[in-house]
Amino acid sequence: MNTTTPTPGTKFRRKxxxxxxxxxxxxxxxxxxxxxxxxxxxxxxxxxxxGKALWESAMHAHFTMDTPYEIVGNALLMxxxxxxxxxxxxxxxxxxxxxxxxxxxxxxxxxxxRASEEGDLSTPTEAGxxxxxxxxxxxxxxxRSNTLSRVAALRDEAAxxxxxxxxxxxxxxxWEELKRxxxxxxx
Amino acid sequence: MNVTAASPPEPMFERGYRLRFIxxxxxxxxAGAVALYAIFYFVLSRPLTGxxxxxxxALRNLSVFLRPVIAVAVLVYVLLVCGAIxxxxxxxxxxxxxxxxxxxxxxxxxxxxxxxxxxxxxxGDQIEPLARAFNDWIGKLRQDRxxxxxxxxxxxRECLQGDATxxxxxxxxxxxxxxxTSRYR
Numbered sequence: 001m002n003t004t005t006p007t008p009g010t011k012f013r014r015k016x017x018x019x020x021x022x023x024x025x026x027x028x029x030x031x032x033x034x035x036x037x038x039x040x041x042x043x044x045x046x047x048x049x050x051g052k053a054l055w056e057s058a059m060h061a062h063f064t065m066d067t068p069y070e071i072v073g074n075a076l077l078m079x080x081x082x083x084x085x086x087x088x089x090x091x092x093x094x095x096x097x098x099x100x101x102x103x104x105x106x107x108x109x110x111x112x113x114r115a116s117e118e119g120d121l122s123t124p125t126e127a128g129x130x131x132x133x134x135x136x137x138x139x140x141x142x143x144r145s146n147t148l149s150r151v152a153a154l155r156d157e158a159a160x161x162x163x164x165x166x167x168x169x170x171x172x173x174x175w176e177e178l179k180r181x182x183x184x185x186x187x
Numbered sequence: 188m189n190v191t192a193a194s195p196p197e198p199m200f201e202r203g204y205r206l207r208f209i210x211x212x213x214x215x216x217x218a219g220a221v222a223l224y225a226i227f228y229f230v231l232s233r234p235l236t237g238x239x240x241x242x243x244x245a246l247r248n249l250s251v252f253l254r255p256v257i258a259v260a261v262l263v264y265v266l267l268v269c270g271a272i273x274x275x276x277x278x279x280x281x282x283x284x285x286x287x288x289x290x291x292x293x294x295x296x297x298x299x300x301x302x303x304x305x306x307x308x309x310x311g312d313q314i315e316p317l318a319r320a321f322n323d324w325i326g327k328l329r330q331d332r333x334x335x336x337x338x339x340x341x342x343x344r345e346c347l348q349g350d351a352t353x354x355x356x357x358x359x360x361x362x363x364x365x366x367x368t369s370r371y372r
Contacts, residue, residue, distance in 0.1 A: 018281075019284050019288045020287065023287075027280055028269075028272055028273045028276035035216075036269070040261065043257045043261040046227075054253070055250045057246055058242075058246035058250065065235065067232045068233070068235065068249055072231060076224075083220070084217070087216055088212070088216050091216075092209065113321050117324045119372060136287060140294070146297070146298045147328065151371045154335075154368060155365055155371075161358070162361035168354070175339070183336070186325050
């Protein structure tokens with residue numbers, strides 16, 4: 001039994017790979033559905049062709065072959081090649097579509113961050129591409145609107161303090177409070 | 188590594204990442220096809236022995252027995268390949284999902300008003316331009332905030348020299364802040 005006790009210098013770092021079930025699990029599910037569909041189609045075709053070939057051989061052939069594989073080997077290999085080619089091609093298409101969806105979503109989010117840098121915190125991100133990026137775009141918009149409301153509150157308070165003749169005794173606490181709130185912007 | 192410095196635009200996905208992902212998928216399909224072939228070869232390569240009647244019955248029985256053989260073979264293929272695909276998708280797409288996840292956490296901290304760091308990158312992570320744009324935005328926001336704070340602190344320092352112009356200097360700093368924040372809309 002391992003009785004090693006952790007020492008101060010030992011690092012225990014748990015690296016979680018499955019961080020986004022919708023994105024990672026969704027992609028795995030779609031590709032798995034293609035594989036399962038291909039497998040079922042393959043099974044049906046093999047059953048139809050190989051079964052028929054074996055039956056016909058049993059009824060008509062003179063059995064010059066040593067094993068059943070010699071009767072159906074070519075048909076089996078052809079179906080296997082067809083299955084592999086179809087599943088690989090469909091998966092490639094799905095993978096490329098996934099990359100495209102990610103690219104579209106990321107480009108929208110980047111445009112949104114660049115606009116935010118220029119001060120536009122209210123134009124919606126509208127990150128398309130996939131559900132995951134729409135959700136991410138909503139989070140980006142939430143963060144931007146939160147930042148905008150903080151900045152707007154600061155602006156209003158600063159304008160209020162600068163404009164009206166606030167008494168000195170209440171000016172100083174409001175000034176300090178404004179400084180404190182300012183530190184909460186992009187902390 | 189921390190993504191902070193601006194640099195020329197980079198592709199969203201490294202070429203090597205895409206090729207590795209596709210190669211792993213192809214490997215999974217190839218392994219599944221080999222397993223499928225092996226099962227059929229094992230079942231169909233038994234020698235046909237005996238006279239006409241024996242061979243006839245062997246072939247006829249085999250064609251009847253074929254359905255469960257195919258079902259098991261396809262099931263093994265699907266389970267094997269789907270398992271491999273699940274692991275390829277989880278480990279491969281982690282390079283995209285990871286930065287998104289870390290960015291979401293940082294945004295959560297920003298909304299909560301707690302101190303945050305820039306979005307960090309691990310080796311092999313993709314969609315780096317997104318994290319860079321995000322860090323640039325946060326960097327600009329911090330730069331603005333520091334300018335506003337500095338304006339207020341400058342006014343406070345001038346107050347130490349005398350009360351006569353103190354209030355006026357503070358109000359001037361506030362007006363500067365109002366003007367500066369007006370670009371945010």
